[in-house]
Amino acid sequence: MTDTVDIDAIYRAESRRVLATLIRLLGGFEAAEEALHDAFAAAAERWPREGLPANPRAWLVSAGRFRAIDRIRRRARFDALAPEVAHEVERMAEEASEPMDAQTIRDDQLRLIFTCCHPALAPDAQVAMTLREVCGLTTEKIAAAFLVPPPTLAQRIVRAKTKIREARIPYSVPAQDELPGRLDTVLHAIYLVFNAGYSEPADDADLAAEAIRLGRLLADLLPDAEVLGLLALMLLNNSRRAARTDVAGDMVLIADQDRSL
């Protein structure tokens, strides 16, 4: 008798971290997203029968990676793929699977955040990419929050991924000397997310809460004074959110705000 496996809960908890690692292993967003989908499909099929693996994250990364390699091999039989690509696939397959330790996962998450917030991408593209790839929000939710039609938001993300691929934005954490400037860009993007959510009443796609979650994640991965400063600022502002407006939605002067809220 196996315990019921809550795939949805595991997806919510792990999919972003698994994606971050798959992007590094497979060299791009598209391949990683396909692999992520395949990995969870395999999990949905096997875990209820076999039970939860000891390390679900490592299992998913492994499953995704091998299915991606399979895909490429199958395509190679139909297309006349250049020899270098076939070579690359075999190299990926042979690479001794490295330990999926906590540090590797944190580094991959940082790689994903810094890539989504690369200054070569327009600020609104950085925000859309971060909410989609790091936070896992659907394009519909992001579009609704920024008052743009979903296809427009979807196109923004497609163009960003195209630029990452075509201009060869590397999937890496910036070097020490570049870090302050690059971190600035990330913090700016997070603050844009917070601002978008702060003036709206807290609802289903609460961007202010998402920004705080991002701030906490970044503070955990990179305990930098600027990161902690932004997190503190967002928490402070958010704490007074309920008291800012009255029942009619009008602003309440700070002196009149209810401090118990």
Place this chain on the structure above:
Amino acid sequence: MQYLCLVRIDDDLIGKLTPEDDRQQQLESMAHDEDLKRSGHLIAAQPVQGPESATTIRVRNGKVSMTDGPYVETKEHLGGFMVIDAKDLNEALALAGKAPVARFGSIEVRPTWDLKD
């Protein structure tokens, strides 16, 4: 005496071409490059990817700033060009940012089209 010939493309005119006509004009461009090479006039020629692939880098007071796209202040004028080899965009930006002229203007960094594709 050497010259920079900076090619600017009219989006409206190019947009009106059919795919076959577009391919035709590209083949004709490559043939023209070959002519220049054969006659000994060509020093360097390469098509670049569109503005959506561009990143602009500036250095002011020792601080490096980067923005997406071709961002040119109207008071800037074309001063020259470099064609560099780099492993990825970060390396290209780092190399471009070291050019002294980045302190007195901006350098737009765009990936070229690999003609082998």
